[in-house]
Amino acid sequence: xxxxxxxxxxxxxxxxxxxxxxxxxxxxxxxxxxxxxxxxxxxxxxxxxxxxxxxxxxxxxxxxxxxxxxxxxxxxxxxxxxxxxxxxxxxxxxxxxxxxxxxxxxxxxxxxxxxxxxxxxxxxxxxxxxxxxxxxxxxxxxxxxxxxxxxxxxxxxxxxxxxxxxxxxxxxxxxxxxxxxxxxxxxxxxxxxxxxxxxxxxxxxxxxxxxxxxxxxxxxxxxxxxxxxxxxxxxxxxxxxxxxxxxxxxxxxxxxxxxxxxxxxxxxxxxxxxxxxxxxxxxxxxxxxxxxxxxxxxxxxxxxxxxxxx
Numbered sequence: 001x002x003x004x005x006x007x008x009x010x011x012x013x014x015x016x017x018x019x020x021x022x023x024x025x026x027x028x029x030x031x032x033x034x035x036x037x038x039x040x041x042x043x044x045x046x047x048x049x050x051x052x053x054x055x056x057x058x059x060x061x062x063x064x065x066x067x068x069x070x071x072x073x074x075x076x077x078x079x080x081x082x083x084x085x086x087x088x089x090x091x092x093x094x095x096x097x098x099x100x101x102x103x104x105x106x107x108x109x110x111x112x113x114x115x116x117x118x119x120x121x122x123x124x125x126x127x128x129x130x131x132x133x134x135x136x137x138x139x140x141x142x143x144x145x146x147x148x149x150x151x152x153x154x155x156x157x158x159x160x161x162x163x164x165x166x167x168x169x170x171x172x173x174x175x176x177x178x179x180x181x182x183x184x185x186x187x188x189x190x191x192x193x194x195x196x197x198x199x200x201x202x203x204x205x206x207x208x209x210x211x212x213x214x215x216x217x218x219x220x221x222x223x224x225x226x227x228x229x230x231x232x233x234x235x236x237x238x239x240x241x242x243x244x245x246x247x248x249x250x251x252x253x254x255x256x257x258x259x260x261x262x263x264x265x266x267x268x269x270x271x272x273x274x275x276x277x278x279x280x281x282x283x284x285x286x287x288x289x290x291x292x293x294x295x296x297x298x299x300x301x302x303x304x305x306x307x308x309x310x
Contacts, residue, residue, distance in 0.1 A: 007063040007113075007131065007142055016057065018220075020105040025084045026098040028151045046221045046285055048155050052148070059126065059147040060100070066122055067158060069130065071138040079130040080116035081139055099134065100146070118145050126162040152217045160262065160287070163213040167239040171209050173299065175233045180301050182206050191304065209296055212235050218287035224261055225286075232261075233297045242268025243275055249297040250286060256300050258294035259286045 001007070012080045021057070022033045023038065032043040033053055040053035076082045077095035087096045097114035104110070122128025122143050129145035132138060149155050168194070170183040181193035189206040193200065213236065232248040239245075249258040262282040266275035266306035289297075 001065045001068070001140065003065050003067060003198060004223075005065045007065055007140065016061075018104060019102045019110060020087075021103040022053070022056070023103065024098065024099040024148070025101075027084065027087060027093075027096060029098065029149065031152050031155060042221065044154065044222045044285065047157075048157060049149075049182065050159050052155050055147045059144065061144075062126075062144045063129075063131075064143045066128055066141045066143040069139040069141055075139050076116075076137075076139070079139060081114050081130060081132050083134070084113060098146070101134070115146050151219075156218075156221065158217045158219070160216045160218060160281050161213065161245075161274075163237070163239060163243070163245075165210060165214060167241060167243075168210050168213070169236075169238045171212075172236045173233070173297070174236070176231050179299070180304060182209055184210075194301070199301075200306045201304045205304050208292060209235070212247070212293050212296060216247075216293075217290065219257065219290065220288035222259075222286050223252055224284050226246065235293075235297060239271065241271040241274070242266050243271040245278070247289070247293065247297070249289075249294065252298055256294065257288050257291055260289045260293070260297070261286055293309045 020035045024031050024033070033040045033048065034043050041047055076097075080095055082095045082099045084096045084099050087093060097116050099112065099114050101112040102110040114132050114134055116130040116132075116139075118127055118129045119141060120127040122141065126145045126147070129142050131140055131142050165310045166187075168184050170181060172181040172193075173179040178193060180191060182189055183192045185192075188201065189210060191201050192205070224299070228250060229247070232250060233252050234246050234248040237243075237245045237247075244267065247260050248263075249260055251259050262278070264275050264278045266272045
């Protein structure tokens with residue numbers, strides 16, 4: 001390949017119409033985006049944030065060879081060009097690339113590239129980036145760099161809803177049975193079920209429960225199943241405007257983030273519009289919740305107890 005030559009795909013503009021799947025693989029950004037109706041969406045069908053796929057396609061089309069670099073596999077780690085499928089660590093580690101593969105619907109690969117470190121010293125607004133073709137040890141410094149989110153959740157408008165603290169009335173956790181209920185009483189959070197005058201709750205944990213709905217972001221999304229068990233651990237919320245919101249864990253593991261489904265209803269005209277907005281965002285999908293929400297869905301009453309001071 002010579003300086004100034006296109007890097008990613010010959011006749012890119014011509015071939016883009018035949019590219020049905022763009023697979024992206026890295027530690028925190030593994031996603032398939034799929035062409036539907038002359039646009040791209042996530043494999044789950046959940047819409048991408050405006051401009052995301054257009055920015056990626058444009059940046060790929062502009063990549064040019066600046067110069068050839070090393071062809072030694074031992075140097076791949078230095079340039080972050082190790083293939084990501086070999087990264088088995090639970091924590092992100094240095095040396096692994098972002099792999100982008102363009103495919104047809106039948107899986108035919110047009111092109112597959114490993115992208116590594118960026119180099120701001122290369123001319124142009126985007127600087128430069130190290131890359132190599134998948135299966136080829138020869139690396140290159142490119143003029144230009146891929147433009148895409150740093151994490152998977154950034155592909156989406158991941159804020160599903162935001163409820164003001166002063167609008168909170170109560171929250172209830174149910175599993176097979178009702179576990180506990182907290183309520184806003186005269187601007188103070190109290191346990192209203194079970195009633196036990198000798199139980200001393202941790203006020204920070206009561207606040208954590210309320211704050212789950214203050215700003216609910218998701219970290220991943222996939223299509224929901226057609227049905228679920230009736231006794232899923234479920235946090236239910238009621239607000240002053242009549243919004244009723246439930247968050248159910250579909251995989252209540254002992255630790256880690258949990259996938260949840262979200263249901264919403266309104267019993268007051270004041271919250272009808274918000275209810276419909278949330279329903280449109282959440283219906284038909286499962287969402288990966290943050291660790292705090294996931295842990296609360298696993299709690300029992302004793303988890304709300306204040307720690308005794310020694």
